Amino acid sequence: MTAPTLELLPAVDVRDGQAVRLVHGVSGSETSYGSPLDAALAWQRSGAEWLHLVDLDAAFGTGDNRALVAEITRAMDIKVELSGGIRDDATLAAALATGCTRVNLGTAALETPEWAAKAIAEHGDRIAIGLDVRGTTLKGRGWTSEGGDLYETLARLDSEGCARYVVTDIGKDGTLTGPNLELLKNVCAATDRPVVASGGISSLDDLRALSELVPLGVEGAIVGKALYAKAFTLEEALKVVSA
Ligand SMILES: O=C(O)c1ccccc1N[C@@H]1O[C@H](COP(=O)(O)O)[C@@H](O)[C@H]1O
Numbered sequence: 001m002t003a004p005t006l007e008l009l010p011a012v013d014v015r016d017g018q019a020v021r022l023v024h025g026v027s028g029s030e031t032s033y034g035s036p037l038d039a040a041l042a043w044q045r046s047g048a049e050w051l052h053l054v055d056l057d058a059a060f061g062t063g064d065n066r067a068l069v070a071e072i073t074r075a076m077d078i079k080v081e082l083s084g085g086i087r088d089d090a091t092l093a094a095a096l097a098t099g100c101t102r103v104n105l106g107t108a109a110l111e112t113p114e115w116a117a118k119a120i121a122e123h124g125d126r127i128a129i130g131l132d133v134r135g136t137t138l139k140g141r142g143w144t145s146e147g148g149d150l151y152e153t154l155a156r157l158d159s160e161g162c163a164r165y166v167v168t169d170i171g172k173d174g175t176l177t178g179p180n181l182e183l184l185k186n187v188c189a190a191t192d193r194p195v196v197a198s199g200g201i202s203s204l205d206d207l208r209a210l211s212e213l214v215p216l217g218v219e220g221a222i223v224g225k226a227l228y229a230k231a232f233t234l235e236e237a238l239k240v241v242s243a
Pocket of ligand 1: 026054083087105130132142
């Protein structure tokens, strides 16, 4: 049997109808990259098996791009991980109805834990929890509110049957300074669930370093700024992780 390889999830973050990248997730720091549908289709053409699609306005509470992200999701032949502003029955039902493979819950897991536990119990593998951290403190509401301790929350979510975590180091996100490998190792040591790494990837060497964490539980990596800044191409990245 062949060893599992790191899954790559190119990111399309949508703000005010545009594909953008933020620095440290700070509202107002965005650089615009044009049509999010064009960006998503370009990643698909380049061989992506996953798309990480974020409605940033819904995450920040500055409106939403729900119709657009639903249209993008439906246009994809590849798996889509959808996130941003999925916090109640209506937004969860609408997100799942797009046909996405899974959704990420962030704020909801911190502010309405009973509801998040119910979503996990009902939808299993279609729910991932986004753990957006600064140090070991979780952040919600577009990374502006504090949501408790990473490891306490992880233990609670494990006991509730959470299938997977998407771990973002806010201090690294959008900075091209390399992923926080220590954080990822620590999270993998604290849970037996797969972990998707997010934040800071800047080079093919970063992908090689993350690939070495696959045996520890790192299943995938979200790549954003590095692709838009053309630090490497998605084709090159896919070749590195499949080697
Ligand atoms: O992805 C980002 O750059 C980002 C920046 C600032 C806030 C949120 C961001 N993304 C993702 O949004 C969801 C959380 O949304 P919610 O809290 O459930 O509404 C999560 O996947 C974040 O990583």
